[in-house]
Amino acid sequence: MTETATGSSYPRLSDGSSAAVARRLVEIVSLCHGEALSADQFDAVRVCVGAQLAAAERLHRFPLTNDHEPIFTVTANGGVPA
C-alpha cells in the first residue's frame, strides 16, 4: 500500500526536553567511556551530540511513509551476483 506523505508527524521535542536528552546522552557516553576522556574531550562530545541531535531532529521533519525503504538492500544470496 502506498501512502501519501503530507508532512511528518514525528513528535517534536521542546527546546528544554531536547537539551535534557542531550545531557542524558552525554552522561551515557560518560558512563561507557568516562575513564578514557578528559573534561575538554567531553566538551567535544557535548558539542557533537548536540549537532547530531539537531541533524536527527531535522530529519524527523522530513515526510516519509511506510513504503519508503532505505537505500541499501539485503539479498538472499548475500549480495553475490547471481
Next chain:
Amino acid sequence: MNEEELAFLNIRELGILLRSGEISPTKLTEVCLGRLDDVGRRLNAVVTMTEDVARREAALAEAELRAGLDRGPLHGIPYGLKDIISAAGAPTTWGAFPEQRFDQEATVTRKLRDAGAILLAKVATIELAGGMGYDNPNASISGPPGNPWHSGKWTNGSSSGPSAVVGAGAVPFAIGSDTAGSILLPAAFTGTAGLRATYGRVSRAGAMALCWTLDRLGPMCRSADDCGLVLEAIAGPDPRDRSSLPDSYRYRRPQPRRVGFRFGVVAGSWDGAEPEVSANFRTSLAALAEIGTVEEVDLPDLPYDDVAEVVIGAEVYAAFDEFIAAGGITGLTAVKAWGHRLAGAVLPAHDYIRAQRIRRVIADEFGALASRYDALLSPSLGVVASGREEDFEYMLPGAFGPLNFAGVLSGTPTVSVLNGLGRDGLPTGIQFAGARLTENAILDAAVALETRTGTTALRPDGPHGVAATARVNGQVV
C-alpha cells in the same frame, strides 16, 4: 626534454615516449622516485617508498614493451597509492598505525599491476581517512601535507598524498579514496583531476572501510582524460567486494564526444565563493557554452548535510567500534577526533535508518535531475587552499556547495578539474556531476573544457611549490 618537462606529461604523452623508446620505464621510474624523495617528502606526501619493487616492475615493463607485449595505456607508468589501500610487502598505515601490514593486497593494486603500472610509493592520508573528524592539516603520521602550488598551504583531505604527488609532478597518477569529498576536495586545492566514479565501479577490497555505503576508490591525475584511462584499468566486478557492480567499463572509444553537451549549472552554487573562484567558474561556463547548452537548474531541496552527518556518524562508529569504544581515538593526532566520534555511540538505529530512507529519496530525485543533462556543474570548492598549519572550518559559507553531497549520497560519478588560478596563485576547480554510470559523459565534457582552455598546461612554479607564473596559451594567468 628535461626531467621537469617529463614529470608533467600526461599518461598518453608518456605512453608515446615509452613505446617509441625515447624513454624507458626504468628511466621514468628513476625520475619519479627522485621527485618523490625530494619534493614529495618535503610536502609530507610520502609514507613508504617501494623502490625495490618499483625497479623490478620497471625492468619487467621495459622487457615486455621491447618484446611487443603491450598491457595498455598504463604499461610502464609509475603511480602512488593512498595509504589506506594495501600493497604486498609494504606497510598500510591508514595514516595512523606505522607498523600495520596486510598479507593480502587490494584488488585495485593487483589490477594496476596487471595493467603494467608501477607502484612507487604509499602516499599520505589524513589519519583513518579523516573519518574521526579533524580540523587541522596535521592529522596524519606524515605531518601536515603541503600544497605543490604553495608549500605554505595544504592540500585538503583526506587524499592529501595522492593530490600532492600528482600535483607536484612526482607521479603521473595516484589512487585516492572518497567517502564525502576526499578525492574531489584535494583535487580542487591542488589543481589535479579527481574522479569519484559510480559507487561500486571500483572494488574496495583491501582498502580501509570507513563508511560501507559511501566509500569509493578513484584516480587522481593530471587531466580528466588520464582519469578515464586509469578508471578503465581499475573498474570491474570483484567477488571480494559485494558492492562492486557487475558492469565492465570502457573509456577508450573511437570517437569521444567533444561537442553537443547539455549542461545544468546549479543555481547559487557559487554564492559566497571567493571572487576568483566565481570569475574562473564564469569563464568555464562561457567556454562550455561554445560546446553545448548551459542552463540553470535547482537542486532538489533535500537535507543533504543532515543525512550525510547521520550516515557517516553511525557507519564510522560501527566500522571502528572497538577502537573508538576502547578510547583509541585519544591516541590520534586530531584533537577533534577525541570526542567527535563518540557521539555515534548514542545515535539511535532508527535515526540511521531514517537517514538511509531519505537518502533513497535523494538518490531518486537527484538521479532524475542528473539524467536530464550530460553534467551538472558547480565550483568544486568556493575557496582556494588554506594554510598548512591553520585550523580550518569546512562549513564556512561558500566553501561547500550542495552538489558534492548530492553526488556523495546518490553514488553518482563526479570529476573535478582545474579551471584556473585564484588568490595567491592557487588552483580553483570545477566539478562535473553525472547520473549513475555516466562517467564517459562527464569525462568527455571535462576533457573538452580542458582542451579549450589549456588549463592542463598550468604548472606549480618549481619544486618548492610557489605558484603564480604559469602560462596558458602564452599568457601569464
